[in-house]
Amino acid sequence: MTEFNYTPTLTKLPFPLFRQGKVREVYDIGPYYLFVTSDRVSAFDHVLETTIPDKGKILNSISEYWFKQTRRICPNHMLTADVMDFPMELNPYSNDLRHRSMVVAKTIPIDVECVVRGYMAGSAWQEYQQRGSVAGISLPKGLRLGSPLPEPLFTPAVKNHSGHDENITFEEMSHLVGDDVASQLKKISINLFTFAHEKVSHSGLILADTKFEFGWLNNTIILIDEALTPDSSRYWETEHYKLDESPPSFDKQIVRDYLNHVWSEPDPVPPLPSEVVEKVVRKYNEGFERITGAKLMPF
Numbered sequence: 620m621t622e623f624n625y626t627p628t629l630t631k632l633p634f635p636l637f638r639q640g641k642v643r644e645v646y647d648i649g650p651y652y653l654f655v656t657s658d659r660v661s662a663f664d665h666v667l668e669t670t671i672p673d674k675g676k677i678l679n680s681i682s683e684y685w686f687k688q689t690r691r692i693c694p695n696h697m698l699t700a701d702v703m704d705f706p707m708e709l710n711p712y713s714n715d716l717r718h719r720s721m722v723v724a725k726t727i728p729i730d731v732e733c734v735v736r737g738y739m740a741g742s743a744w745q746e747y748q749q750r751g752s753v754a755g756i757s758l759p760k761g762l763r764l765g766s767p768l769p770e771p772l773f774t775p776a777v778k779n780h781s782g783h784d785e786n787i788t789f790e791e792m793s794h795l796v797g798d799d800v801a802s803q804l805k806k807i808s809i810n811l812f813t814f815a816h817e818k819v820s821h822s823g824l825i826l827a828d829t830k831f832e833f834g835w836l837n838n839t840i841i842l843i844d845e846a847l848t849p850d851s852s853r854y855w856e857t858e859h860y861k862l863d864e865s866p867p868s869f870d871k872q873i874v875r876d877y878l879n880h881v882w883s884e885p886d887p888v889p890p891l892p893s894e895v896v897e898k899v900v901r902k903y904n905e906g907f908e909r910i911t912g913a914k915l916m917p918f
Contacts, residue, residue, distance in 0.1 A: 652724075657674075659671075676719045678903075679718060684913075685847040729833045730778075734774045737767065737826065738768060740765065741828065744764050753772055754773075754786050756788075766862060774786055803840055811829075811842070823857045823909070825856075871899060
């Protein structure tokens with residue numbers, strides 16, 4: 620996670636702030652880390668002044684769901700997301716932490732983002748149009764925006780100095796982490812994607828692509844950070860899926876679309892109007908229910 624100088628979600632937590640990202644804070648609570656997911660929203664590498672009510676709780680709950688579902692494929696860092704099971708020193712903050720946090724194991728992160736793509740979209744589509752490849756992998760001619768790929772593609776990425784994700788080839792990744800680790804990460808990532816893609820298909824969703832992060836725990840590779848949330852994954856509705864179009868997804872695309880119409884750099888990012896916030900809230904709520912198959916209860 621890249622470091623940012625934002626006000627923490629819970630300023631009264633008396634624990635060292637180990638790391639802070641655009642959306643999450645990681646607190647050091649001795650033998651464990653406390654992950655807290657805020658309601659902040661970012662777009663175009665800017666964190667907006669406006670927050671999205673309960674966004675952090677929804678994302679945390681979706682990660683909890685997938686961490687539980689995928690443990691047989693790959694162990695993960697989540698120890699518990701139930702505040703009743705948190706260490707005693709967190710008890711005074713249970714109301715603030717409930718639903719938006721989890722206690723996780725301390726790991727040594729592997730500094731590569733493991734992206735798996737099942738469909739032609741986003742930066743993959745841009746590269747394919749220019750060079751006929753994705754992450755340096757040559758693909759058949761004639762693919763269109765939204766085309767299913769012949770097989771899930773593993774396209775790793777790293778953070779460059781500006782904070783953007785920079786796509787790299789598998790060979791470049793192997794140089795960074797070693798051939799054996801690279802092969803393991805590729806296999807695990809594709810297995811996780813394939814499992815999730817099949818599972819959400821029964822809810823009328825398409826998992827178009829996603830990214831995973833991994834770390835070391837006692838010489839074992841485990842899944843860390845978040846898992847298959849709308850912020851790290853592109854979900855489409857099957858009924859709205861068409862070639863040559865980018866279907867609406869269950870994420871902050873509504874925010875990006877609004878800003879594209881009203882804002883341009885270097886002007887400050889404007890606050891979001893209430894009607895845009897309401898649309899985003901509804902989309903995240905719907906995403907939770909479609910992904911998990913559970914009814915979202917009032918937080």
